[in-house]
Amino acid sequence: MYFIHVTISALANTDVAILNWLNHHRIEVLDPFIQFITNTAYFFAIGVPVIMLIVGYSKKNKFIQFRGWYILFSILLAEIVSTILKYGINRTRPFKVYPFIDKLTAGGSPSFPSGHSTDAFVLFFAVVIVFKEWKYRLPVLIWALLVGYSRMALGVHYPTDVLGGFVIGTISPFILKNAVPRYKQQFN
Structure with missing residues (x-):
């Protein structure tokens, strides 16, 4: 039991140390850019599949429609899991x-997992499943990594919060892909 307590304590100390370093070693002139990036998480997570659906239905393109719905449902699944964990863990x-952490943006709900990181990474991994070309994947990957970094640099999330968002964002599209027969058939 003592070993578990010491291990958890060491992890918590590392979590705070990494956060403190990222928060205080950011390039302050880039703060407006980092705040902009963090504010794009929800907009892009919902905007990308909605735009795909609008384009898909306006062009009567079933391929785009199907993938738009898949991305949207992946995001909704991740949001549900993230919200349950956020308020369950609190x-x-x-x-x-930690008063030495500079808070540079809004952060009101409980910390774990990071909702912004969840949205960014679920969008990335859904895009990985939907599009095979790296010209679509790479910009979303860079953006998702920047969103995760921004939450720590701005002082509103621990690294483990961002990691939790990454895990949920990774797993959700794969669960949907493999659990729903229609998606399993389409993407396999």
């Missing part, structure tokens, strides 16, 4: 616990 935001 982790306090780092800037409320």
